[in-house]
Amino acid sequence: MEDTFRWxxxxxxAPIAWGTNYFVTHEYLPAGHPLYGAVFRALPAGLLLLALARRLPRGIWWWRSLLLGICNMGAFFALIYLASQLLPVSLASTIMSAAPFTMALFAWGLLAERPTAQVLIGATAGIAGVVLLLGAASTSVDVRGxxxxxxxxxxxxxxxxxxxxxxxxxxxxLxxxxxQLIAGGLVLIPCAVVVxxxxxxxxxxxxxxxAYVxxxxTALAFTAWFAGLRRLPAASVGLIGLLxxxxxxxLGLLVSGEVLTLRQVGGLALVLLGITLSQVRVNPPARLARVRQLEVTE
Structure with a gap:
């Protein structure tokens, strides 16, 4: 339990750093250049981590890095930027908050990590909390976004x-x-030049x-994220992403000087409850029975 809590x-x-990224991008980074923005975000961070790791890909890790770099970094960064331009933040964030469910489904199919009822309840509570925190979008919905x-x-x-x-x-x-960062950044360079x-x-x-992003x-956040993925169930990591x-x-409330509404407080409580539920480990009945039997024999 202590090890789970630490990881x-x-x-x-990662998600806390990503949450601050919205503000930094909106306030300080140039608008209208999502592809170059993704390159500037991914490539320097990847080169820095490579200098620290001092290990190049070998064998199958060349094509694995390319595939993961496109999915997790290059295309992902560009798609998120595009969605943020076409949709209200509340709607875009609400769609992305379904990650605990989608990660649980992929983990079930690829890793045989069957989602427990506890995780599913936590994911439902967390997504409901995000909806309450952000509210429903009142503007028209762009299908492209x-x-x-x-x-x-x-x-x-x-x-x-x-x-x-x-x-x-x-x-x-590391x-x-x-x-992944270098592969994602390199793939985006020709796209950025053409577009x-x-x-x-x-x-x-x-x-x-x-530099902050x-x-x-990016560098710190994704290293922490993938370290957690190595040691925690994918569905639980997806729920932590709701942070x-x-x-x-x-951060938006802090900058604007506003206070949390009662609805937002309830949403925050639901998100934290969902994350907590996903991290608590409940021993299966069979294991509990074995533990009790050992205690009796001792």
Whole structure:
């Protein structure tokens, strides 16, 4: 239980950092350049982690890194940016909050991790909490934005579960994360040149913003995320990811000087309850019986 709690705290670094990324991107990074923005986010962070890990891919890890880099980094970053431009934040975040369910389904199919009733109840409570926190979108819905969000959700959920499956090899999360970031960034470069032309001019605040996004919200966050995936069930990690919209809401309230409404307090409580439920381990009846039998014999 103590080990689970410790790795849950490590994993939580990722969604909390991602939640702050919304504010930094909106306030300091250049608008209208999602592909270059994704390249500037992924590539420097990947090169930094590679310098620390000092390990290049070998054998099958070349194509694995390419596939995971597209699913978890390159295409994911671009799709999320597109969705944020076409949809209200509340709707985009609500769609992405379904990650605990989609990750549980992929983990069931690829890892034979059958979701327990406890995890499913926690996921339902967590998603309901996100809906209460963010509220329903009152503007018209752009189908393209919904499609981009759904594609990002599906690709990342599959990619995360595959990373968990393949991460059982000797390569650690630092090395495999660096390979994915570099692959995702390199794939996006020709797309950015063709679609967006010359890279945007970066002023001082933009450089500082990209430094934060690259170091904290990408290098540190994804290393913590994949480390958690190696040690925790995929569905539980997906629920921890709900701290992402929670952080975004709380940071927005802090910056704007507003206070939490009663509805938002209830939503926050539901999210935390859902995450807690997913982390508590209940011993199966058979195991409990064996433990009690041993206690009696002793």
């Amino acid at each position: 849950s705290l490590v994993t939580a670094i 919904v499609a981009a969000s759904a594609a990002a959700l599906t690709m990342s959920s599959c990619g995360y579960v595959l990373a968990k499956k393949w991460g059982r090899a000797t390569e650690g999360p 090395a495999t994360t660096s390979w 967006e032309g010359a890279p945007p001019h970066l002023d001082g605040p933009a450089v500082a913003g990209f 690259g170091l904290v919200a 992402n919209p929670v952080t975004g809401v709380l």
